Amino acid sequence: MMYRIPVNDWADFAVMFCRTNFRPFFRWFSGYIEGFVGSLEALLAFIPVLLFIIIIALLAWRFSGRGLALFAIVGSLLILSMGLWEQTMLTVALILTATFISLLIGIPLGILASRSEPAWKILRPILDIMQTMPIFVYLLPALMLFGIGLAPAVIATVVFASPPAIRLTNLGIRQVPQEVMEAALAFGSTPMQILTRVQLPLALPSILAGVNQCIMLSLSMVVISAMIGAGGLGGVVYRAISRVEIGSGFEGGIGVVVIAIILDRITQSLGRGPVGKEQG
Amino acid sequence: MSKIDVKSLYKIFGPEPRKALEKLRAGMGKDDLLQKTGHTVGVSDASFSVAQGEIFVVMGLSGSGKSTLVRCLNRLIEPTAGEVTIDGEVISSLSTEKLRAFRQKKMSMVFQRFALFPHRTILQNVAYGLEIQGMGRQAREEKALDMLATVGLKDWVSVYPDQLSGGMQQRVGLARALAVDPDILLMDEPFSALDPLIRKEMQEELTELQSNMQKTIIFITHDLDEALKLGDRIAIMKDGRIVQLGTPEEILTNPSNGYVANFVTDVDRSRVLKxxxxxxxxxxxxxxxxxxxxxxxxxxxxxxxxxxxxxxxxxxxxxxxxxxxxxxxxxxxxxxxxxxxxxxxxxxxxxxxxxxxxxxxxxxxxxxxxxxxxxxxxxxxxxxxxxxxxxxxxxxxxxxxxx
Structure with missing residues (x-):
């Protein structure tokens, strides 16, 4: 019989090794993320509901148009009347945190990938793994390391949602026309000046498309996050499924859809037009 | 002393340009080099010097190496071998720091497809060179405005490049290059993308500007008539080599080989001209x-x-x-x-x-x-x-x- 390569033992060992040796670090990190999501949620919950709806409607109107504003009002009132407001705020806080961390990691890595061919060669397969590895495979180890709650949910979401931010930042910068780059160089710009004055502004539509993708993918993780105790709208859906309460499952699902549509349309219109300035 | 001195400049593209260079120097042909070693010759043994205030035209068909040659002067492309000296300073051995300072102050460039910054207004485009030198906002915008007035675009300061016609965009390109007040202007086929009447206008404007500015200009073109019209001296390139260098008169009356002759002795202009x-x-x-x-x-x-x-x-x-x-x-x-x-x-x-x-x-x-x-x-x-x-x-x- 062929020799069996003990991949399973290695993985077990790696997880156990991290668990026994770096436990304080993971706990600290976990507490940090819980704190972050918690205070964001508290902030969102602190705003009076009606004021919150007005703000969302105004944002939708400003960035997208009257249609979305109307949708935002109706959708929010629907969520409110289903009694899911608190859960919705927790989900929004969770998504925003995951997106924020994804961008914090993704944009610098995207910039790095666009400037260095070796970096991009190393990153590419890693991104492929992050996007295709079945989520439950790393969900369980995350659970063991970070403990039940928000932290493993956020980590899993970041793993799943940050690749498009990296890819699209890299792509956007690489798409800056050669002659424009030459012009910037010919005037004696430093690499930093080229990055901030030429590459990033011109890559902005692409980067914003990455932000949009990032948010959408985070949303698709909501229910899975709930399985490891993240709560929120995902929790509503998860509980409903396990008790075979079809009706309340739909309620939670509709809540997710409403958030998705509002966030998607707003972030999409951010990326429209070269840099969001008035151009002909 | 001449302003720009170029001594046996080579540029070879490929994985091992130095080895390829030896073979080229040993007499291997350009086509052989490409087939046997996979190296492309960009510029081969180019030597010339340009005087202060001169318009030096480099002419050749596409692929003749003229764009590569001009980029070797400000090291947008690193030469494989040879020496470029400007005002007595050897450009090819400047440190990154010094090269940057040199590009900021000494020479600027105008591009075939304008290469304006699409996300900046016309004024911000023209002020770019001054901005990265660290000049304050008001001072640089004043200067940029002056420059835009010189090229006749002072009413267009706050629009974006894509709102302008090709001719106007290239005026912006020219203003942007001139705003930093460089000694040397590198112009890489600046008028080739423009339609004939506009091109003619731009040529005349450049001639007029030059009579006031007395910059040293390296002008790339594939158009013989443009070369004859603008050039104080013309270098004709083929396969990366300079095959003839002289005043327009010399090139017209005494083409050095068949290639040049083909350019200039149009057998019957009435068949060619439209x-x-x-x-x-x-x-x-x-x-x-x-x-x-x-x-x-x-x-x-x-x-x-x-x-x-x-x-x-x-x-x-x-x-x-x-x-x-x-x-x-x-x-x-x-x-x-x-x-x-x-x-x-x-x-x-x-x-x-x-x-x-x-x-x-x-x-x-x-x-x-x-x-x-x-x-x-x-x-x-x-x-x-x-x-x-x-x-x-x-x-x-x-x-x-x-x-």
Missing amino acids: AENVMIRPSALVKITDGPRLALRKMKREEFSSIFVIGEGRTLQGIVTVDRAIEAVEKKEKDLRNIVDEDVPVTSPEVTLLDLFPMAATARVPIAVVDDNRKLLGIIVRVSVLSGLIARGDDLDDVSNSG
Whole structure:
């Protein structure tokens, strides 16, 4: 019989090794993320509901148009009347945190990938793994390391949602026309000046498309996050499924859809037009 | 002492340019080098020097290495071997820091496709060079504004590049390059992307600007007539080598080999030159709805005996002579509809001079050049048909292109 390569033992060992040796670090990190999501949620919950709806409607109107504003009002009132407001705020806080961390990691890595061919060669397969590895495979180890709650949910979401931010930042910068780059160089710009004055502004539509993708993918993780105790709208859906309460499952699902549509349309219109300035 | 000194400059593209260089120096041909080693020769053994205030034209077909050569001067492309000296300073061995300072102050560049920053306004584009040098906002915008006024665009400061026509965009490109007040201007086929009439205008403007500025200009082109018109001296490149270097006169009268000769001895210019090459922009036109008095006044100002009449969308309606205009004024006509003579000699821009001869010989008025929709593109006066044959580049465009 062929020799069996003990991949399973290695993985077990790696997880156990991290668990026994770096436990304080993971706990600290976990507490940090819980704190972050918690205070964001508290902030969102602190705003009076009606004021919150007005703000969302105004944002939708400003960035997208009257249609979305109307949708935002109706959708929010629907969520409110289903009694899911608190859960919705927790989900929004969770998504925003995951997106924020994804961008914090993704944009610098995207910039790095666009400037260095070796970096991009190393990153590419890693991104492929992050996007295709079945989520439950790393969900369980995350659970063991970070403990039940928000932290493993956020980590899993970041793993799943940050690749498009990296890819699209890299792509956007690489798409800056050669002659424009030459012009910037010919005037004696430093690499930093080229990055901030030429590459990033011109890559902005692409980067914003990455932000949009990032948010959408985070949303698709909501229910899975709930399985490891993240709560929120995902929790509503998860509980409903396990008790075979079809009706309340739909309620939670509709809540997710409403958030998705509002966030998607707003972030999409951010990326429209070269840099969001008035151009002909 | 010369401003720019280039000594046996080489640029070879490929994985091991140094090894390829040895083979090239040992006498291996360009095609062999590409086939056997996978290296492409960009520039091969180029040596020349340029004096302060000179316009030095590098001419060649595409792929001849002229764009690579000019990029070796400011090291947008790193030369494989050879030495570039500017004002006594060896550019090829400057540190990154010093090279940057050098690019900021000493030389700037104008690009074929303009290469403006699409996310910046015209003013911000022109101020870019000053901005990265760390000049304050007000000072740099003042300077940029001055520069834009020089190229005639001071009313366009707050628009974005994609709102301007090609000719205007290249004026911005020129203003951006001049704003940092460089000694040396590198111009990489700056007018090639423009249409013939605009190109001619830009050439004239550059000549005029240069008479005030006295910059040292390296000008790349594939157009012989442009080279002859602008160049104090011309270097002709082929396969990365400079095959001839001399004044326009020397190159015309004494082409050093068959390649150069092919460029300059156009066997029969009348077969090569087209109507669009010799047409000029009419200095005065009237609309069909204009009154006869206006037509008369315009003719008087330009000392014409007739004037072309256009309608909606610049379509050619015909011609009005001075006699008929005077008649119409006496009859108190309101517009030109009754006196316009629709029987005008007309040609299309693609027609060669050879085919224009018969028409030019009999026509008593200028020939109108129109497109398929009868839109008036330009006019040809009889003298320009003839001068097109003898002039060597003084007033012509695009010959080496189409030939």
